[in-house]
Amino acid sequence: MQDRPVKMNDHTNLLELEEHMYPLVDVETPNVFHNLFPYSEVPKIAFNDRIVPHHMPEDIWITDTTFRDGQQSRAPYTTEQIVTIFDYLHKLGGPNGKIKASEFFLYSKKDRDAVEKCMERGYKFPEVTSWIRASKEDFQLVKSMGMKETGILVSCSDYHIFYKMKMTRRQAMEHYLSVVKECLEIGVSVRCHLEDITRADIYGYVIPFCLELMKLRQQYGIPIKVRCCDTMGYGVNYPGAVIPRSVPGIIYGIMTHAGVPSELIEWHGHNDFYKAVSNSTTAWLYGASGVNTSLFGIGERTGNTPLEAMVFEYAQLRGNLGGMDTAVITELAEYYEKEIGYKIPPRTPFVGKNFNITRAGIHADGLLKNEEIYNIFDTEKFLNRPVEVAVSNTSGAAGIAHWINTHYRLPKESHVDKKSELVALVKEWVDREYEDGRVTVLTDEELEAVIQETADRLQIKLK
Missing domain, CATH: 3.20.20.70 (Aldolase class I)
Structure with a gap:
């Protein structure tokens, strides 16, 4: 067997044997690795x-x-x-x-x-x-x-x-x-x-x-x-x-x-x-x-x-x-x-409608106290997508106010707070929903409809 050169790898600082001797193997019949890819079974991962x-x-x-x-x-x-x-x-x-x-x-x-x-x-x-x-x-x-x-x-x-x-x-x-x-x-x-x-x-x-x-x-x-x-x-x-x-x-x-x-x-x-x-x-x-x-x-x-x-x-x-x-x-x-007109699935990371929206009531409570608890990073800074909470029976007036401010991307000077009439009326509707036996989180579409109807009645502009 002919000696092959040994050289120093500058990246690893190790001596290596050069093995650049790989001629084409021109087979007569195809090698399709059916041991790894049996078509009638799930492919196999071997080690x-x-x-x-x-x-x-x-x-x-x-x-x-x-x-x-x-x-x-x-x-x-x-x-x-x-x-x-x-x-x-x-x-x-x-x-x-x-x-x-x-x-x-x-x-x-x-x-x-x-x-x-x-x-x-x-x-x-x-x-x-x-x-x-x-x-x-x-x-x-x-x-x-x-x-x-x-x-x-x-x-x-x-x-x-x-x-x-x-x-x-x-x-x-x-x-x-x-x-x-x-x-x-x-x-x-x-x-x-x-x-x-x-x-x-x-x-x-x-x-x-x-x-x-x-x-x-x-x-x-x-x-x-x-x-x-x-x-x-x-x-x-x-x-x-x-x-x-x-x-x-x-x-x-x-x-x-x-x-x-x-x-x-x-x-x-x-x-x-x-x-x-x-x-x-x-x-x-x-x-x-x-x-x-x-x-x-x-x-x-x-x-x-x-x-x-x-x-x-x-x-x-x-x-x-x-x-x-x-x-x-x-x-x-x-x-x-x-x-x-392309619809991105709502749970798609970074770009889906719901990727940084917290729906579980206990998670929403933690998020309102400190958004770092349940947000992957500062999504408002990196993606211009402020973290949101979904509204449920545990959200309270503060949660509803947070949802309105972030969902409609209201400027700071236009923020609603938990004592506003808009929030109070929406909270009354939310409370009735859960008093009637509801157990699921409210959808964006439901909230948008109720908030818009209430805002129109109060002559409040949200956009």
Whole structure:
């Protein structure tokens, strides 16, 4: 066996044996890991207790697929809506460009019009990028639009290579590399979307393919990004889980054995098993600089990693917001509901109607005494969403006054107090409800109707 070089890892300060010897394993029959993914059973999470080290990059960021993957699961946005949302993303990302890029389709005239209008904004961030299939025809779209970067679909599991594309691994790799080369020839940077990576042969196909990409990167002197696409949401973040389901194992392999630097690695998760956010955070922790997201998690099937979730994951990991303007998240939620007509489920974290409303009577009592007891953080400061209490038989006049002031966002000089006539009359109605045997919390709609009717009678303006 030939000796392999030993080198010092500057990050861990440990001597390591270089093992960059992973040739393509060009199998005759597909390896679809039916031991882990038996279609007639629930998928299995297996362990081999191989642990890889944390490798948090110095710089981490968010990218956006609202107009690409997010648009595959809903009615298409209008050009005006796309440009408005793009403006919001620019504002949300802040001066440091923490929302680094946003990707677009190029197939329809509407798509191309939206791309042109967003590019005309002249923002450094988010960078406008495209997405294409690995075909010569799609490449012409990128060329005609003058894009600086494009994503290319490079499906990597045998499910896709053998069953969908009807190719062998070698044929697929050669096909993908030919399209990548065409982009590099005209100076377009490439982002390779490794579709279905959590069912792929990581060391038999993915690592050898990424090694070839890094050779092209060196040859052309142009960055080539690798996006790890957990297309079916099979990824897990548990230490010691086996690949291809192990998120730490995938990121470690691509970074260490394929030589892809952190700034060129990105994670794209789906939420089929409720793991999109935790897997995206794990990708950051183990070496990926980028995580790909969509607004409110809107995406195919169960959706993508929600962009707003990763904003607050970033803050929890870094101890700061990196310049991001989180109040824009509330502005975006209001725009989606009022202008686009999209109904956000009321219990959605950070953006749902009820995410910071306390309904349990005993919780409401604690909240009125000190809102830190039952509010996750200062939601008024970060999201322009003051904490609210739901009204019940235990709320009292103070609780009703608090509800009116916060729900209608009354300025301080217009606040009602527990001694006001409006509050007293509403409390009389609330008391009657519970005297008649009611046991549930009052709904917003019921309260709004009673408060508005009472305010009209008293000639009080609430808005």
